Structures are given as C-alpha cells and as structure tokens.
Amino acid sequence: MPAFAADYFGAKNVGSIYGLKFIPWSIASAFGPLAFAYLRQITGSYGRALYIIAGVMAVSTLLPGFLAPPKSRNHDGIFSDSSV
Secondary structure (H helix, E strand, O other), X not given: OHHHHHHHHOHHHHHHHHHHHHHHHHHHHHHHHHHHXXXXXXXXXXXXXXXXXXXXXXXXXXXXXXXXXXXXXXXXXXXEEOOO
C-alpha cells in the first residue's frame, strides 16, 4: 500500500496520505467485528456480514480503476500529473 500511495499521490505525500488511510482502517477494525457479531446474533448466521464484506471488497478493488491521480501545481503554478 505505501508503494501505491507513492505512485498515486507522489512520493512527497506518502507519509500524510498513508497515515490518513489508517483512520478508516482502524475504525473498521474496531467496530466491524462488533457489527458483524450483532448481525450474527439477530439473523443467526454470518451470511449478511459476508455479503457486506464481499461488497466492500468489490468496491475497493474497482475504485482505483475509475479514479485519476490528483493534479498538483508545479513551481510555475501550472497543474501537472503528481506521478511525474
């Protein structure tokens, strides 16, 4: 993931972007198991939880293909690709 962040946002921004990636990851790690245990308790199976996981994984797999790297300004104020 750090290499993907460097390729996508530029090496200069890897630390801050990678740090921001950990916020939703940490929240999901803390509350995801609790939510899935609750679903198991009210439905009697993990079926719905597994469908939710599959949906999130499908979206996260396809999303990078639809997004373009952000543009950045060079020292002249002209926008350019951040991956260059």
